[in-house]
Amino acid sequence: MVSKSPYNPLVLVGQVLFYGLFAVIIAYFSTSPKYTHLEPNLSLIKLSFSYHGEPVGECHQRTKEELAQLAPNMRAPTSCPRERSPIKVKIDMDGKPLFEGVAPPAGLSKDGTSTIYKRFEVPSGEHMLSVKMNDNARIKDYNMVREEKVTLKPAQILVIDLRRDHGGIFFE
Amino acid sequence: MSLFASIRQGGLVLLQRIEAFFDAIFGSAGNPWRHLGALGFYLLWIILATGIYLFIVLDTGVEDIFTSINYYTLEQWWLGGILRSVHRYAADGLVLVMLLHLVREFCYGRYYGFRWFSWITGVPVIWLVYASGIGGYWLVWDQLGQFSAIASMEWFDWLPIFTDPATRNFLTPGALTDRFFSLLVFLHIGIPLILLLALWVHIQRVSQSDVFPSRALALGTLAMLLVLALVKPTVSHGRADLSLAPTVLHIDWYYLFIHPLMYLTSPAGLWAIAAGLTLLLLLLPLLPHPKQTPIAIVNPPNCNGCRRCFVDCPYGAITMLPHPDKPGHQLARVIPELCASCGICAGACPSSTPFRSVEELVTGIDMPQQPIGALREEMERKIAALAGPVKIAVFGCDCAAAAHQLESDNTAVLNLMCTGLLPPSFVEYALRGGADGVLVTGCREGSCAYRFGTQFTQQRLTGRREPHLRPSVPLERLRMAWADSHEMSCLKAALEDFRDHLQTLGADEKRPRAYTPRRIVQNG
Numbered sequence: 237m238v239s240k241s242p243y244n245p246l247v248l249v250g251q252v253l254f255y256g257l258f259a260v261i262i263a264y265f266s267t268s269p270k271y272t273h274l275e276p277n278l279s280l281i282k283l284s285f286s287y288h289g290e291p292v293g294e295c296h297q298r299t300k301e302e303l304a305q306l307a308p309n310m311r312a313p314t315s316c317p318r319e320r321s322p323i324k325v326k327i328d329m330d331g332k333p334l335f336e337g338v339a340p341p342a343g344l345s346k347d348g349t350s351t352i353y354k355r356f357e358v359p360s361g362e363h364m365l366s367v368k369m370n371d372n373a374r375i376k377d378y379n380m381v382r383e384e385k386v387t388l389k390p391a392q393i394l395v396i397d398l399r400r401d402h403g404g405i406f407f408e
Numbered sequence: 409m410s411l412f413a414s415i416r417q418g419g420l421v422l423l424q425r426i427e428a429f430f431d432a433i434f435g436s437a438g439n440p441w442r443h444l445g446a447l448g449f450y451l452l453w454i455i456l457a458t459g460i461y462l463f464i465v466l467d468t469g470v471e472d473i474f475t476s477i478n479y480y481t482l483e484q485w486w487l488g489g490i491l492r493s494v495h496r497y498a499a500d501g502l503v504l505v506m507l508l509h510l511v512r513e514f515c516y517g518r519y520y521g522f523r524w525f526s527w528i529t530g531v532p533v534i535w536l537v538y539a540s541g542i543g544g545y546w547l548v549w550d551q552l553g554q555f556s557a558i559a560s561m562e563w564f565d566w567l568p569i570f571t572d573p574a575t576r577n578f579l580t581p582g583a584l585t586d587r588f589f590s591l592l593v594f595l596h597i598g599i600p601l602i603l604l605l606a607l608w609v610h611i612q613r614v615s616q617s618d619v620f621p622s623r624a625l626a627l628g629t630l631a632m633l634l635v636l637a638l639v640k641p642t643v644s645h646g647r648a649d650l651s652l653a654p655t656v657l658h659i660d661w662y663y664l665f666i667h668p669l670m671y672l673t674s675p676a677g678l679w680a681i682a683a684g685l686t687l688l689l690l691l692l693p694l695l696p697h698p699k700q701t702p703i704a705i706v707n708p709p710n711c712n713g714c715r716r717c718f719v720d721c722p723y724g725a726i727t728m729l730p731h732p733d734k735p736g737h738q739l740a741r742v743i744p745e746l747c748a749s750c751g752i753c754a755g756a757c758p759s760s761t762p763f764r765s766v767e768e769l770v771t772g773i774d775m776p777q778q779p780i781g782a783l784r785e786e787m788e789r790k791i792a793a794l795a796g797p798v799k800i801a802v803f804g805c806d807c808a809a810a811a812h813q814l815e816s817d818n819t820a821v822l823n824l825m826c827t828g829l830l831p832p833s834f835v836e837y838a839l840r841g842g843a844d845g846v847l848v849t850g851c852r853e854g855s856c857a858y859r860f861g862t863q864f865t866q867q868r869l870t871g872r873r874e875p876h877l878r879p880s881v882p883l884e885r886l887r888m889a890w891a892d893s894h895e896m897s898c899l900k901a902a903l904e905d906f907r908d909h910l911q912t913l914g915a916d917e918k919r920p921r922a923y924t925p926r927r928i929v930q931n932g
Contacts, residue, residue: 247432250433251438254430254433254434256632259633262504262636263636265661266497266642266660266662267658267660268661271656272655272656272657273654273656273657274654275655280653286573286576342571349572351572351573353562353565353573353575355562390655391653391654391655392651392653393653395579395580397579408579
């Protein structure tokens with residue numbers, strides 16, 4: 237309750253000390269402690285795609301009777317189901333399963349793209365990678381397969397993607 | 409007392425001790441603990457000012473952004489490097505003072521009742537500060553920026569809001585274009601502008617907002633940031649490379665702690681934590697809390713429209729309207745939902761003088777739970793009952809050290825809802841009515857539950873604010889001693905010191921002439 241002059245040397249030293257403490261707290265947590273996001277002996281495999289699966293059913297040619305029942309502007313000769321197939325994925329690494337899952341199509345009518353994003357931390361080095369996918373509900377087995385021996389450097393990211401213009405499954 | 413209230417009370421006592429300690433070193437005006445909000449604003453001004461230069465020299469090309477930042481960090485360290493470091497450390501300091509401000513306001517119980525608006529509008533501010541800050545790390549586009557961008561996108565991808573995973577934008581080195589960084593700069597400027605707007609809303613219900621710290625605190629903080637920038641300049645990590653995962657990072661824990669937390673839990677887990685904390689903060693005002701006491705009431709016949717209550721109300725709860733009965737005059741009106749029931753307005757009212765000879769003292773604006781008339785009666789009664797060589801009248805505050813413990817044969821204590829309720833003329837009235845001295849106590853400046861009670865009382869009693877204590881009142885017989893609730897021993901010591909001082913003055917020395925209320929004479 238005693239007011240102290242700001243020019244009192246002790247007060248000034250106290251102010252410098254506490255500004256210094258404030259600075260130390262700011263500076264320390266601004267960069268420390270270090271955070272290890274990925275151990276140096278690990279690499280990263282990312283599975284990610286955004287892909288339209290095949291229609292769940294066959295298209296069929298409309299008969300004349302069917303076409304006649306439609307409005308004139310809607311008389312498309314071929315009718316395809318709107319719903320798309322989910323994308324089934326199975327990844328094995330060195331003969332052991334790494335991931336198995338399904339990417340369902342987006343949208344209320346399930347007519348959107350199937351998307352997925354997964355990350356896997358794996359030991360760096362040489363691995364046998366087997367990636368199988370199915371984009372057609374009318375086919376029971378995996379209709380796209382890619383098996384490849386990959387060498388992953390420490391911290392390297394290997395992307396597994398699926399694109400028609402790249403011929404299906406591809407590694408990047 | 410519930411566990412919740414106990415924690416809050418314990419935090420308050422600890423905080424008040426820290427604040428009292430810092431008062432001794434920085435003084436109340438320069439005490440950072442008492443001006444955390446103002447300090448936050450100040451740091452934001454620094455961030456905006458330094459950001460203007462950094463924006464000017466930034467090249468937003470995907471290949472050039474890292475190079476341009478590294479250029480002014482290393483080659484132009486004497487300007488760009490220092491400004492970058494100040495920008496970064498001020499942003500870190502902003503998070504620190506923002507969180508301390510939150511904790512302090514919680515401990516002081518400033519989150520319910522009439523304060524709900526300021527509390528609730530403060531919650532989006534936290535999100536906006538983080539959104540502004542995290543985006544800044546992406547702009548550097550080093551390995552830390554890459555890590556933060558991908559981690560943030562992985563977090564947002566958990567929400568079903570994107571058709572394609574946003575993370576795919578960072579999948580391969582060729583995925584990013586220059587446009588991304590142009591957008592990022594736009595966001596890094598736009599979000600802080602929204603933040604400013606949110607802060608403007610945040611302080612809407614407090615008048616005379618503390619948005620700029622004292623010169624001493626401002627200069628001290630700026631000097632601290634500059635020294636920090638020179639001693640530990642901010643530098644970038646290695647250039648971002650989307651074909652490589654960042655491994656060991658020197659992350660800024662003030663902003664980027666959310667990323668390790670997400671990898672420790674999951675994106676859903678982090679959303680649960682963030683949403684849970686946000687919801688908790690938003691719901692706090694709805695928890696059971698003490699009911700607000702009755703609000704101020706205006707008495708039109710005694711209100712002359714002087715506007716002092718309007719000027720002094722800490723929460724802008726008073727407006728002035730044309731007086732219905734006095735043409736050309738104004739009349740105060742209390743906005744019920746804004747009134748804090750502090751009584752500072754009653755202390756400001758010139759009609760609150762106890763020297764008025766009316767039998768029933770009614771002032772222009774009054775508190776139903778502690779009317780000025782009742783205060784005068786209580787004071788007259790208590791002073792008349794005093795005995796002993798040195799009689800002291802103490803005006804205390806319900807929120808500060810428990811002044812009622814000082815009550816004795818020679819000490820009359822009048823506890824007020826807030827010291828700011830004390831009209832200065834009561835001091836003169838007490839001295840002329842038989843008290844040898846008047847001790848005014850209340851919360852320390854900056855601790856006042858109603859923001860300005862202590863400050864305004866000090867200013868009124870020292871002639872710096874209307875209504876003044878008349879110059880004829882000898883200041884030797886008045887003492888102000890500010891003590892928070894945990895400082896009872898200091899208050900007792902201040903009283904004894906004051907008593908010793910009064911004894912040295914002598915009975916008639918520097919004493920205003922006695923005053924006998926006319927109405928008491930009339931009543932025999």
